[in-house]
Amino acid sequence: MDLKGIGGIWPASLTPFDRAGTIDDAALHAHVAELAGTNGVRAVVVNGHAGETASLTRAERAHVIGAAKTATGGKAGVVAGIVADDTRGAVALARDAAQAGADALLLFPPALFAQGANARPEMASRFVAEVAQAAGLPIVLFQLSLTSGLGFSHEVLLRLCRENESIIAIKEGSDTPQAYEDNLAALRALDRQVTVLTTNNSWLMASLAYGGDGILSGIGSVASPILAEIFEAMARGDLDAARRANARLRPLCRAFYRAPHLDAHNRMKTALHLLGKLPNPDPRTPLLPIEAEERTAIAQALAGAGLMPGRAAAA
Known part of the structure; x- marks a missing residue:
């Protein structure tokens, strides 16, 4: 699927495991299929932070x-996260993704870039x-x-987009x-289109007020319909509808x-478990299962969002 110029909602999916810690293929298929079939979803991202990659x-x-x-059945694109701390590792994962049928890559910067890569922009360029x-x-x-x-940095981001026509989105x-x-x-001023997908999770609606082509976020694993409501309302200039949806989010x-x-x-795994959509909410270690008190808080948040069966959304 060609994702160039495609905005909308791109949920970052979770990776379900069974009690033994093995990938639960049936739960994974059901999870991704539901996301792909949600109105407004244009691509599903796998193997990102949300997927415990x-x-x-x-x-x-x-x-x-x-x-x-x-699982997508052609209803949405599949974007593969590439998370590696060295170029050779990232290259190997990228080749694997192409062979497995990914439509695009979500390329993460190596962790060592946090130590000053913006001062050596040629590192990012070559990577x-x-x-x-x-x-x-x-x-x-x-x-x-x-x-x-x-x-x-602003300058390095633009340099990468100018140098690499393979970059179709940020x-x-x-x-x-x-x-x-x-x-x-600055991205809007480039001589070619680069899709901008906001992932500023504490202010998604506000970021769309500045502009943007869609939302790519792990919260979409639970609330893609709400994200689609916000995005579509903002796109048509219906601020009241966007605010109502944002109040649920x-x-x-x-x-x-x-x-x-x-x-x-x-x-988020616990949320899907509470909704009856994930048989086992536990992550792989060293992460630990969510404890009872916090499970209650997550259930209350789901009720406030109007996602718990039989429970109304908060006003």
């Missing part, structure tokens, strides 16, 4: 891509170019938060309004995105 072997990552390709050449697939470049140290998570707005304006954001942040996607 750091806990997956190389073979398991390829397996997840192939399983997702089958992106080598991965792109190896896979021959379009790239969604992950712009992480500036506070993490992994976010590209997962924009700079996490500051000024940086997001500046990046958005807010309790979920507060429940998922809080300290300790390493549990964010673990909490």
Whole structure:
């Protein structure tokens, strides 16, 4: 599927495991199929942070891509996360993704980039170019938060887009309004289209007010219909409808995105379990299952979002 110029909702999927810690293929198929069949969803992202990719072997990552390709049934694209700390590892994963049928790659910067890669922009240039050449697939470049140290500077981000026509989209998570707005304006001024997908999870609606082509976020694993409501309402200029949908999203954001942040996607698994959509909510170690008190808080957030059966959304 050609994802160039495609916006809308791109949920980052979870990776279900059984009680033994093995990938649960039936649960994975059901999860991805539901996401792909949701109105407004244009692509499903696998093997990202939401999918606990750091806990997956190389073979398991390829397996997840192939399983997702089958589960989408052509209704949505499949985007494979590429998370590696060295270029050779990223190249190998990118080739695996192409062979498994991925439509595009979500390219994460190596962790060592946090130590000052913006001062050596040729590092990022070579990294992106080598991965792109190896896979021959379009790239969604992950712009992480500036506070993490992994976010590209404004200048480096634009350089990468100018140098690599394989970059078709940016997962924009700079996490500051000024940086997001500046990046958005500069990307719009390029001589070719680069899709901007916001992932600023504490202010998704606000970021869309600046502009943007869609949302790529792990919270879409639980709330893609709400994300689609917000995006579509903002696109047609219906601010009241966007606010109503955002009021439903807010309790979920507060429940998922809080300290300790390493549990964010673990909490989303618990949410799907509470909704009867995931047989086993447990992550792979060293992550630990969500405890009873927090499960109650997540259930309350689901009720506030109107997602719990028989429970109305909060006003």
